[in-house]
Amino acid sequence: MSKRFEQWAALSPWSIISFSLGTIKLILNNGYALIPVVYTGWQQGFNSPWVIVVLAATVIAVFSFSSLQWAKYRYRLQEDKLGIRQGLIFKKNHQIPLNKIQNVRLVQPLYFRPMGLYSLVVETAGSKKDEAVLAAVNYRQAMQLKRALFSQQEQANSTSSEAATQADQPVRGITTTLVTKSVKDLILFGLYQNNLFWFSVISGSILGQLDWEQLEQSQIKQTIWQWYETTIAVNIITQVVFALALLVTLYLLLSLISIASAILKYHPYQLARRHDTIHRSGGLLAKQNDSLALSRVQLIEFSQPVIGRLLQLWTINFKQVKGNEVEQMAKRHMLIPSMKRQQIDELMPKLNGLAATATVLPTHYRGIHIGWFWRRAWLAPLIALLNTLFIGINPFTETLLFIAAVVTALIYARYRQWGYLLQADNCWIHTGVLGQSWQLVSLKKVQHVCITQTPGQRKRQLATLTLGLASGEQHIPYIPLKDARQIAETALQLTQQDHHNWI
Numbered sequence: 001m002s003k004r005f006e007q008w009a010a011l012s013p014w015s016i017i018s019f020s021l022g023t024i025k026l027i028l029n030n031g032y033a034l035i036p037v038v039y040t041g042w043q044q045g046f047n048s049p050w051v052i053v054v055l056a057a058t059v060i061a062v063f064s065f066s067s068l069q070w071a072k073y074r075y076r077l078q079e080d081k082l083g084i085r086q087g088l089i090f091k092k093n094h095q096i097p098l099n100k101i102q103n104v105r106l107v108q109p110l111y112f113r114p115m116g117l118y119s120l121v122v123e124t125a126g127s128k129k130d131e132a133v134l135a136a137v138n139y140r141q142a143m144q145l146k147r148a149l150f151s152q153q154e155q156a157n158s159t160s161s162e163a164a165t166q167a168d169q170p171v172r173g174i175t176t177t178l179v180t181k182s183v184k185d186l187i188l189f190g191l192y193q194n195n196l197f198w199f200s201v202i203s204g205s206i207l208g209q210l211d212w213e214q215l216e217q218s219q220i221k222q223t224i225w226q227w228y229e230t231t232i233a234v235n236i237i238t239q240v241v242f243a244l245a246l247l248v249t250l251y252l253l254l255s256l257i258s259i260a261s262a263i264l265k266y267h268p269y270q271l272a273r274r275h276d277t278i279h280r281s282g283g284l285l286a287k288q289n290d291s292l293a294l295s296r297v298q299l300i301e302f303s304q305p306v307i308g309r310l311l312q313l314w315t316i317n318f319k320q321v322k323g324n325e326v327e328q329m330a331k332r333h334m335l336i337p338s339m340k341r342q343q344i345d346e347l348m349p350k351l352n353g354l355a356a357t358a359t360v361l362p363t364h365y366r367g368i369h370i371g372w373f374w375r376r377a378w379l380a381p382l383i384a385l386l387n388t389l390f391i392g393i394n395p396f397t398e399t400l401l402f403i404a405a406v407v408t409a410l411i412y413a414r415y416r417q418w419g420y421l422l423q424a425d426n427c428w429i430h431t432g433v434l435g436q437s438w439q440l441v442s443l444k445k446v447q448h449v450c451i452t453q454t455p456g457q458r459k460r461q462l463a464t465l466t467l468g469l470a471s472g473e474q475h476i477p478y479i480p481l482k483d484a485r486q487i488a489e490t491a492l493q494l495t496q497q498d499h500h501n502w503i
Contacts, residue, residue: 006076006077006078007076008074008075008076008083008085009074009075009076010070010073010074011070011073011075011134011135011136011137012117012135012136012137013070013136014112014115014117014135014136015070015073015135015136016063016066016067016069016070017111017112017136018109018112018119018133018135018136019065019066019067019069019070019135020062020063020066021109021111022066023062023065023066024062068088069086069088072085072086072087072088073085073086074086075132075134077145077148077149080097080098080099081095081096081097081098082094082095082096082098082101082122082132082149083095083096084096084132094132096122096124096132098149100124101122101123101124101149102123102124102292102293102296102320102321103122103123103290103291103292103296103320103334104120104121104122104123104146104149104290104291105120105121105123105288105289105290105291106118106119106120106121106142106143106146106288106289106290106291107119107120107121107283107286107287107288107289108283108286108287108288109285109286110285110286112136113287115136116138116139117135117136117137117138118136118137118138118139118142118287119133119134119135119136119137120133120134120137120142120145120146121133122134122149146291174274175272175273175274175279176272176273176274176350177270177271177272178271178272178273178278178347178350178351179269179270179271179336179339179343179347180268180269180270180271181266181267181268181269181270181337181338183263183267185269185337185338186259186262186263186266186267186269186337186338187259187262187263188311188313188338189262189266189313189315189337189338190255190258190259190260190261190262190263191252191255191258191259191307191311192305192306192307192308192310192311192313193258193262193305193308193315193337194251194254194255194258194305194307262337263284264283264284264285265282265283265284265285265286265288266282266283266337267282267283267284268281268282269281269282269337270282271336273350273351276293276294276295276353277291277292277293277294278291278292278294278318278334278351279291279292280292280334290334292318292320292334294351294353294354295353295354295355296320296321297318297319297320297354297355297356298319298320298321298445298469298470298471299319299439299440299441299445299469299471299472299474300316300317300318300319300354300356300439300440301316301317301319301437301438301439301440302314302315302316302344302361302437302438302440303315303317303435303436303437304432304435304436304437305435306434306435308435309434309435309436312340312341313338313339313340314339314340314341314344314361315335315336315337315338315339316335316336316339316344317334317335318334318335319471319472320470320471321470321471341361344361345359345360345361348360348361354442355442355444355445356426356440356441356442357424357425357426357442358423358426358428358440361438362421362423362428362430362438364421365419365420365421365428365430366419366420366421366479366483367415367416367418367419368415368418368419368420368476368477368478368479369460369462369478369479369480370415371456371457371460371462371478372415372418372477372478373411373412373415375456376411377408377411377412380403380404380407380408381404381405381408383400383404384397384400384401384403384404385401387400388400388401410433413432413433413434414431414432414433417430417431417432417433417436418430418431418476418477420476420479420483420487422483422486422487422490425442425443425444425490425494426440426441426442426443427441427443427467427487427491428440428441429441429474429476439474441467441469441474443467443487443490443491443494443495444494444495445469445470446467446468446469446491446494446495447468447469447470447495448468449465449466449467449468449487449488449491449492450465450466450468451463451464451465451466451481451484451485451488452464452466453481457478461480461481461482462478462479462480462481463479463480463481463484464476464477464478464479464484465479465484465487465488467487467491
């Protein structure tokens with residue numbers, strides 16, 4: 001290890017930029033809620049001189065606070081731990097054991113790109129936020145730190161895998177590219193992995209400010225309605241085709257933000273392997289280089305949303321130790337987008353070093369008992385039928401009957417998609433409604449098991465199995481009791497014989 005890291009060192013003054021933006025981000029963490037206020041105020045005009053005073057005071061306060069953060073921030077790297085000292089009034093001294101580091105990310109935000117600087121982000125198991133951020137370090141220094149942080153893990157992993165054959169081991173010191181993704185792949189990823197939340201928030205705020213009465217009386221609206229009456233409304237077939245075309249167009253418009261986000265965040269996407277660590281690089285605005293030790297992976301999820309099923313594309317998520325807050329989990333997943341089944345089957349054998357030993361994505365599973373469906377399917381139809389009996393047939397009860405039918409169909413679809421498959425030391429769990437996902441659980445990573453039975457399950461010799469992992473619990477309901485016991489006993493036998501750290 002380089003001697004230069006063993007002494008307490010300060011960050012570059014350029015890190016004040018990172019501290020300032022971090023403070024602003026903290027202030028505006030829920031800034032989307034201010035969009036209607038800002039839009040309305042902009043329409044009416046910001047004439048108050050206090051706005052300028054408040055803005056100036058905020059800028060000065062943020063810059064002063066960030067400068068003090070930089071002045072008080074120190075770090076050093078010893079043989080077995082990373083030390084961080086920071087704090088203005090309340091001093092903080094972090095000691096991060098190197099063998100507890102779960103993920104190391106190398107990020108180059110747009111504002112650091114002209115100076116060729118990076119931010120090194122360290123994440124540990126179970127923390128709800130980044131454990132340490134070393135901002136404004138040059139590339140050489142960042143890579144030296146990154147290699148040093150993972151050196152102990154790689155030594156431990158290599159020691160524990162000495163019994164593996166030479167053919168199965170990656171060449172030491174050589175970086176092997178596993179997956180690359182083109183712009184087309186990322187466009188498809190943004191299309192099928194569409195997150196409509198942000199578009200809904202932004203567009204809803206702006207649409208709420210429009211004068212709909214004026215639009216109702218506009219000439220454009222009248223022209224469009226007249227065209228619809230004369231061209232589309234002539235028969236039911238053209239109306240159905242028009243409705244479907246309108247839905248597809250609306251979905252494509254709503255997907256624009258997801259597509260743009262996928263390209264900006266991941267292009268040019270590359271997943272590589274060095275020793276027992278995988279590295280994901282990419283990003284247009286902020287260059288990123290995430291590192292993850294294969295031994296840290298708790299669960300592998302293969303997800304396929306509805307549009308993904310039509311395109312026959314999957315997303316792979318390597319799930320790590322779960323933090324204290326669910327909303328923090330998104331950044332802790334290293335994912336591979338737009339994967340065909342054949343590409344998955346070609347990739348998995350190259351990931352030797354994972355606790356999971358499966359090499360092929362399954363094509364079948366054993367479904368759960370239909371009792372799960374009957375226990376949940378009766379409520380919605382009962383409510384609709386009772387209202388129909390007491391009120392009679394009217395638009396309200398017809399709507400209730402339709403909703404009950406849809407809810408029952410969705411519950412049935414979920415029942416049909418829920419299943420499991422035991423393969424050697426691995427347990428596959430299949431879930432979904434219209435989309436589908438496979439959860440690959442290595443029974444070596446199971447920390448606790450629980451078998452529960454309701455009175456009805458006990459009569460049918462059924463049970464619900466819970467597998468507790470560091471990434472969260474996985475449930476398989478309404479399966480035969482003998483299968484639940486077999487999976488649980490397999491997990492307990494494996495963990496009893498294996499004394500390695502679960503995490």
